[in-house]
Structure formats: C-alpha cells, structure tokens
Amino acid sequence: MAMEESVFLDTPLASPYNNRIRPLLDVIDELRYFKLMQEDLNPPTIVVIGDQSSVVSANEKTLADEIIVATEKIAGKGQGVCATPVTVNVKKQGLPYLTMVDLPGIIPVPEDIYQQVSNIIMDYIKPKETIILNVLSAGVDFSTCESIRMSKQVDNTGTRTLAVVTKADKSPEGLLDKVRNNDVKVGLGYICVINRIGDESYEQARSKEALLFETHQHLSQIDKSIVGIPALAKKLVNIQETIMKNYSVGSIVDRSSTFGKLFDEYSEELQHHADCSSTFRKLVDEYSKELQHHDDIGKDFLVDEIDKLKDARTFGPPNFLSRQVFMSLVEEKVKTISEVPSKFIEKFWNYVESVCVSVLMSHFRDHPQLLSSIKREVQNLVEKTKQHSFGWVNNIVTMEKHSNYTTYPEYMETWKKLMAYQDEFMKILTDDSREKWNVQIDGLGEIDIGHLRGLEGYVLEAFDMKMRLIAYWEIIVKRLINYTVNHCLHSANESITSSREGWQRMLESSVAEHKERLETSMEVLERSKNVVNDLIEKFGK
Template identity: 40%
Template sequence: MHITNNDSASSTSECDLQVVDQKHLALIEPHGSCVPAPIVSSFNDRIRPLLDCVDKLRHLNIMQEGIQLPTIVVVGDQSSGKSSVLESLAGISLPRGQGICTRVPLIMRLQNHNETELHLEYNGKLVPTDEVNIAEAIVLATNEIAGHGKGISNIPLSLIVKKNGVPDLTMVDLPGITRVPVHGQPEDIFEQISDIIMKYITPEESIILNVLSATVDFPTCESIRMSQKVDKTGERTIAVVTKVDKAPEGLLEKVTSNDVNIGLGYVCVKNRTGNKSYDEARSEEARLFQTHALLSKIDKSMVSVPVLAHKLVHIQANIICKCLPDIVKKINDKLAVNVASLNKLPQHLSSVAEALTMFMRILSSTKESLKKIFLRGEFDEYAEDLEMHCTARLAEMLNEYAVELHSKNVEKKEDFLMDEIMSLKEANGIGLPNFLPRAVFLNVLQKKVSVISAIPEVFVEKLWNYIETVVIKVLMHHFGDYQQLRSSTRCAVQNLIAKRKDESINWVREIIETERLTDYTYNPEYVATCSTLMEQQKPFMEIMNDSDKPSIIKLKEIGEVDVGSLRMNKDIAQQAFELKMRMIAYWKIVLMRMVDHMALYAMFSLRKMVNYEIEQEIVNELMASHGGGIERMLEESPCVSEKRLRLKRSVKLLKESKDVVAKIMDRIALQTYGEKAVNGSSSSEYPLQVYEPKHIAVIKPKVSGVHAPIISSLNDRTRPLLDCVDKLRHLNIMQEGTQLPTIMAVRDQSFGKSSVIESLPGTSLPRGNDTCTRVPLITRLQGVQVEAPTYVEPCIQSL
C-alpha cells in the first residue's frame, strides 16, 4: 500500500509510505530522504469523527460522572524530551526552560486542517493564538491556573492545533517526573506529580506514551516504574526513545530485548534542535537513521516521527473503537439511574394550595401505612424489616408479658400453708369457729397483687416505646422528602405518645388497685377449678388427723408436698387449705384478666391513635404559632435543593454526551451505508443523494425524465436473510409449528390487490371478473444487476 501526500510547503516533492502490518499496528516506512511527507495518517478522515466525539465528551467533562475516556497520556522523567516529541508531532513550539516546563495537564488536540488555527481553552475561556506566540500563551495560561512560580496543578489546559499535515491525535502531556524539589517548588513535588500521573494512567482506557531518553537505563526510569504499576503486561504502553544520536551504542539491544514490558513497541526519534524548521528536522532524522553505522541497523518500522505519528493514530483508533460501545452503555446506564433519582425527589411546590394538597396526600399515605402494619398485619412496605411487622411483634410482647406474670405464680412447696396459717392466726378474733373471714382472703390477695404490680407498668412503657419507634420511622419515611416538616411531625408524635403513655400507666395503676381491693369474678372457671381443688381436702385432713399415715401428699397445681409439720396446727389447717385452694383458683382468673385487659386496651389505643389522633396532633402542631404552617413546605431543604441541582446538571451533561455519541454513531453508519450503496451501484448513471437518517441510509436517485429502479440501498444486507427465510419456507418448516416472517397481501375482491403486487416487479398477473388468485401465491422478488441503465429484473415463483 502506498500513500502519497503533498504538503503546501513542499508541493514539488513526494515520499511514498509503505505500510507494514505488524500485530495490531500499521507501521510506515518512509522511502527517500529528500523532503519528508506531512505527518498525517492515511485514514485521518475516518478517525476524525471518532476523535471529535471523544474530544466533545472530554470538553463536556463526562469523566466527572465516572465515565473514563480513551486517552493517550504522555509521561516521562524530567528532561526526557517529552515536549520535543509533542512539538515534532504538532509542528509548533512549546515552552522550554530549566526545571518543569509542563506544570499542568496539557490536553493537545491535533487536527489535520487546510487552514492553521490555534487556541487555548481553560477556566471556561477560549484564547486564540498563533504559531509565533503559542509558547508565551501557554506560559500565561499556566501561570493563571497554577500560579506564578514552579508549583503544579491538576486543572487541565487544552491546546487545539488545526494545521495542515498534522496527525489527528488527542494527547495529554503531564508534568515531567522529578524527585528532588528545586528552589520555589513544594517539598512534596514528587508526590504531587505522581498523584496526577497515576490519576491519568490508571484507567484501562488510557494508552501510556512513555518518553525515554536513550542516555539512561530504561529500568531505572521513574516513568517506567509508574506505568508498570498499572500496566504490568505493557499492553497499554508504547515507548518513544529520544536523544538517540547522543547514545547510539547498545540502543538496538535496548529496544529489541524489551526488558521493561513495552507491549505496543518502541519508536526511536530524533527531535528538532536549534532553529531548524520541522521539515529540515525530519530530513535530518531520516538521514540519521539511514546512514548512521549503529542506528541504521534498527528496523525502519521502529524509527522516525512519521512512524510514531502513524502508530499513535492506529493505536488511538483501536482503543476508541474498543471503548466506544462501553462508553455508550455507561452513559445510558448512568443517565437512567440519575433520571430515576431525579424523579424520586419530592415535587417542587410553588403555592400554598400545592403544599396543602401534598401535605394531605402524605398524611393520608402515612395513616394507610400505619393501619397496614398495626391493624391489618400487612407488611409489604417493610417486607425485610422484621421490626416493622407490628402485629407479630405486639403478639410476642403480650405473650412475654403473660409469661412473666405467670412466672410469679409458682406455688412454693417449702413451708406449705404456713403463710395462710399465719394470716389466719393474725385475723383470729371472737366469733364462730371454722369460718373463713373475707378479710384474710383479701389480705393474701393484696400480697400477691403487690408482687406483680410493677410488671404491667413496665410492659406499658415498653409497648409505647416500641409504638413510638415504629410511628416515627413511618413518618420519617413519608415526610423524608420534606426535611422542614420532619422536626414538627416528630415532635407531634412524641407529644401524643407521651400523653398516651401517661394515660396508660394511670390506667394500669387503677387496674392494679382494683384487683387489690376487690375479689370478684363471674367466670364459671373459678367455681369449677375451686371445686376440683377442694376435692383434695378430705385426703389432706386424713393425713392431718392420722399421724401414722405418710406425710407426703400430691396436690393438683402444687405437686408433692410434705405436710407433716402442719399437724401441730391441725386445728386451723383445714381453713388454711381452703384459703389456699380458693386463692389458686381465683389468682388464675386475676392473671387472665390482667392479660386480656392489656391486650384489649392496647388495640383500642392503637386504633384510636392511628385513625384520628396522629392526624389531629400533626395538624395542630403545624398550625401552632411556632409550627410555621404548611408554607414551610414551599422552602426546599438545602440538601434536597443541592441534590436536585446536582442531578439536573448530571442529567443535562449525560444527555448532551448521549447526543454527541449518537451523532457520531449515526455518522459512521451513514458513511458505511452510503459507501456501500454508491459502490454497489457504480455502473448506474443515476447519482445518489444521501440524507442523514437515524440508523439506515435512505438513497434518493436524482434523475429527471427517467424513473429510477425500485431498489433499496439495503438489498445487499437483506438478501442473505431473505434467502434463508425462503429456503426454510421451501423446506416447509412451518408444518413443525415454526412460523416464518411473511408480508401478507389481503383485501376484498376487486380492490386492486393484484395491481399493487404487479407494480412491484413490473410483471403482469392473471386478471378477470371473478376470483383471480385462487391459491396462496408466494411472490419472491430479487434484484439483479444487468447492463446499464440499471433496472430490477424480477423473478416470480409460485408454489
């Protein structure tokens, strides 16, 4: 393959470039040494749209959304010749001097263009310049970004170079690596430079252009060490060796042995020196690599600035083509996520009426959520949060309460009936014998009630604390979008529950006092239990009266007890036993009553609170003089406002980026389809005008007087697919239940159906007054090329 380019400055000369395919790269070997050709790729026109797309995305700062762009990153140790290499590629002069010349990331965008145009972009400004003043303009811009002196900054500066003969490239030149700070530089200059370099070379989308001086050992270069940290195999690294004329000895072994894993290969160059023109510098470079005793032995695919330019263009094209589909996917995914997040933000309210409507809607949804989890036992809103399964948790709490109450009802086997005997003795007075005084029963009852009196209060505290936690969690969920109301609603709920908690404690205390002072039940279970237990009194008294009998007796609700010690009090043992049995029977009723009352009271309080009280309390709180009213909803909270603004900016950026990518994809598709359409109809005398569509190229013949063939520009693409379907139909695959895509022509008789089909192939079909088509007619049309003028030759088959 030979490429011939004519530069305006050397229009009388030609230089043929031979392209050698080596792995993934097109390597160009210049022939002749008179005057070199312009440094421009043979497919600049093809790579330009892709590069424009990436440059626009970079200009939009899409990387702030976490989407990395394919980039050629230029790194190298200080004074390795980085700037000189970039000068040779761009054909312009960059700032020179001692120390760090590049103090900010310099994004160089080179574009082959007929007219020369240079400008800088930074801090939202566009500064035009020219080839004479470009170095000074870069210095001034750098000082504005990084400050005067020798400090560095990670804020990028963009340089756009449009010039005839330059390769279509975008590169990022980073500050040269230096370990020892000089006067005026910060002490951590190495760490600052390292951070900037690692930020740019770490993404997989970056190509590392490592500039090395031939005068040093490559493994000792700090830039090599950094690139190896992020690209161990070297598949993303290309090396440029400068100052080859100063250290030609052993250079061939260095670039062929590849001791430092440079996967994309080496290119040796000789940069411009002095005041020579770039054409003179390239001619001198070509002579050096052709005539030097040592350098001429290096393969010509590894030397010269033109070879480097073409390598970089090919590498850049490969990485862009590889990354572009993934960039499109990332943009679409990020856009979908951000749009969804934006839609989830609360509606921005602009009037009191809107605020009131929104407030009532939120309050209604809050009540509905509370009814579901407290009253109906529906947990779909909090399926994974077991704490919010309130009916189940309340049942558990009530069961624990009942168990704790009953745990205090364990009858002691030791000193059986001694408490009852002591109570009877203390209540003894002048009166009828063997009569059980009610005061004794109440006295024993009060002692037992006192033992459990604290348990209901503790339960009520625990119950309302749980209810408060759940209600506030639901409220914060529904009012979460309006931060300005959260404190008021929380305060309202806390006040309401505090009042209900106090009321419940007072109610519990009244219940406890009632049980302490009164012994009554209408529950028939008391009589039944008491009768069953009293049946044991006869065997008990037999033991009391007969000392020869064993003193161990097994009693219901108590178990085995030793009653021998009671024989000394057998005169009141019978009364004590009756008191004990009646108290056991009645205490069961008391405990059951305390559990039942608590359950009923809790559900009643919950239902009243959810249905009426919460809504009323929140409205009262908001309408109070200190509440601020519904108008507070019009004031969007700072965090929501900031999040809305950030998401809007992000969505706008991603939409613009999506449009940029869509346009380039359409342009590529249009170019591909257009070229195929034009090449496929080269024998036609009808020129084709291509209109830009979304996905396909629509081709309109520009003719007058003669009708163009009815043929789609997609024939070449659809023909294989159509042949496949026709073969399947011929095999009668549909008898296996597999349907094929088909265009069915249907209409009432005499509506011109056959005429429409005739118009497509330009062939006559049967005509008549009756049914002309009496069987399914499968019409297969296929366009074939014949001698000019080009027409469609139909082929009709009936099955």
C-alpha cells in the same frame, strides 16, 4: 469539583438575555433571599454534566488559573475531587449573566475518582427542579455516554434533560439522524453547536457557526431552531419561563395531598405491626409468664393462711371463713406483682415508638423536613400515651388489691376441683405411720405438708382459704393480661388516629408560623409570574 458560575455573554446576545433571562434570574435571587428552599420549594437550577471539559482558549486562561488555585485551596493539590463548590463570578460592564452549576467531567479512571465524581453529579441532578444540561460530543454514540446513563437514573423519561451536542463540525455526517431519532429519549430536545477555536472572539465564533449550519452539506439539513448558541440561549429561556410559570405556593397543597397519602400508608403499616407482630405476641407471653411466676404454691404451704386466721379468730366464731382474711391475702399477693404490669407497659410503648420511627423513616425519608416534625410529634404522643397507660394500669392494680368480685364461672369450677383433694389431704396429714407427708394435687404438683402436723384445728379452714385464693388468683391474672393488653392495643390504635390529627395540627401550625413570610414570598412569585407573562406576550411562547 462542582462549580457555580455566573457567565456573561458577549454583545450580540446581550439584548435577548437582558430582556428575558436577567429578570428571571433576578426573581430567582429574590426567591432565594426569602429562603423558600426551607419550605421545600426549590427554584430551578441548570446543571451541566458531560465528559471532561474542553481545553480553554487564551482569553479564558486567567479564569482557569483562578479556578485551579481555588480548587487546590479547598481540595488540596493532587488530592482528587471535593464536593465543596467553587463560586466564580465573571463580570463585564453592561452584559447579562446566566447562573448555572458546572459539574466535573466524567472520567472512567481511576476508580475512586470516578466514584467521587459520580456521587457529586447524582447529588446535584437528583432534585426534580433541576434541569440537566447534558453535553455530548457529536462524534460519540449517545446511547453509550456515561452522562446519559446517569441522567436517566434520575430522569428516566427525559422530561428535564436537554442535550447540547458540541463539535458538530468535527463529525457532521449522521448527526441529523442522531438528533432526529432521539434514541436516548432526551425530553427537552437537542441543540447542536460549534466550539470556539483558539483565539477566536465570540463574534467570530458565532459568525462561523451560523455560516456552517447555513451552508454545510450535512449541517444545513438540521432544523435551524436547534442549532447554534443563540438557539441554546432561547431554549434555556423558554425552559426557565415554563418552570417559573408553574412555580407557585400552590404546590404546597399538592405536597400536602401527597403527604396525606404517605401518612395513610404509614398508618396502615403501623396497624399491621400491632395486629401481626411476633414481637408483640412475645411481649404478651413474657408478661403472662412473669405474672404466673410469682405464684409459688409449694413454699410453706398454708402457713400465711393459718397465721392470718389465728390473728382474726377474735373477729368471728370458729370455722368462719373471714372475708377480711381473704382480702388481706389477696392484697399481699397482688403486691408481689404490682410492678409487672408497669414493666409491660414500658416495654410495649418502647416497642410502639421503635415501630413508629422505623415506619416513618421508610415512608418519609424523601421529605426530611417533614420527617423531623412528624417524628417529634409521634414521639411526644407516644410518651404522653405511655404516661396515661401507667396511670391506668396502676388504677387496675389498686382495684385488684381492694376488691374480690368476679362473675367468671371458672372461679367456682377451679375451687370445687381443688377442694376435692381436701379429704386426701387430711388423711395424709393425720397418718402417724408416714415418714413423709406429701400430697399430690392436680395443677399444684406434689406439696410437702409435714410442717402442718399438730395444727389440725386451723388446717381445714386454711385449706379452703388457700383453694379459694388459688382459684381467684387465676381470675386476677386473666384480668390483668386481658385488660392490659386490650388497653395497649386500643391506645395504639388511638395513637395512630391521634398521630394523623397531630400531623394535621403540625402542618396547620407550620402554615400559621410562616404565614407572614409566605405571603411575602407569594408577592415575589406573583412578580415572577407577571415577568414571565410579559416575556411570553412580547416574544411568544
């Protein structure tokens, strides 16, 4: 069970704590009041980890009973551990306090309890603002301690880990070498202390502790600056002073720079997806096939062309290739595929959004507050760009319906190639000796033309019209594919740039939105800085 304690020390340390720690903790409380943690600025927290707790003395029995009652109320009797903290406030008139989080002791069995405790501990010691107070027994090998192993997972260099060595009087031999050699790389150093025994008062315990570290054969060799509870108090004060000095709104600038680099990485990976994605290539292939699928050449070959030529016969002389007829055929043909480009646009931007969210999650998962805002900004941008793409592609489709111009040389090449089959086509169509009238045209396959017998007066003109339509349709398909794909790629690239600009606008908006509250917080931080400077000037660094 995680427990946040407000611990009041006895009279001998009251003055140093009142003068040094109390003002800092007051400031921290004020900072928390202003909810700076919502700005991803976390005031320093001291978290205690180690083996199972020591047996409490007769003076602390009532406190222990209260903790047990509260624990059972939250976690249930005999149910194991629970991540919900128990807050204990111990007060005594005129004495100072120290706020810290005392985590459950690390026990090896049973396995499920060990894992639950480990998860709780890791959640508390992971934040970079946390000071890890690692409690070690003097008689154990520090390098094998589970608490050391866990703290190294989140603080490998030990820059925010302080070790408190308890029961120094029980295993004094070799203790000096342990703390001096620092094989486990505890960056903030060691403090060696002696536990209270039985009904000893605080004054008795501290006097006994001071005497042992002064006179004991082995303990007296340890540097006086790292022994005793008073040294621990001073160490904690110094640590908090250092953190508070560096704790400023200026860190927002540093974080902004970091987020800028993260966003560059995000943009680069997003660009890589757009350029190299097999999913995108598959979308284009499917788009192309669907456009081609609507080109059903063999069904009722030339019937539509002949019908339209008959209807248009009054508008021109015989054998006149009517542009009006051709445009009417093109419009009807384009109508059959008018929804295909829009479907491609929908699939493409859905794909882009999924990639954006996936990449964002991988690069910004450690910044949940920023991630939420950027994700929302990117999704809004994708939706806006998608709607623009729908409008753009609808204009392209409309243009193809009402125009028939091209400079592509493939048009004439394809038309001439197809017209080369006209003589063979007419020869088969007029052959009365046949039972079946099928013609083979390269690229179109075998076509049944028996239904055209008796319509020879329109067939030649209709054949020419059909071949021109087929040649021009190939150009339309190419244009739709090229224009649509290029538009999507260009828009995706633009969205990357716009995403960065949107993120910058979002950050600026966030700063403006919280400006007044941040200014208030800065005043508190300035007060904190002044307190720290006064303390340093008074007591030294």
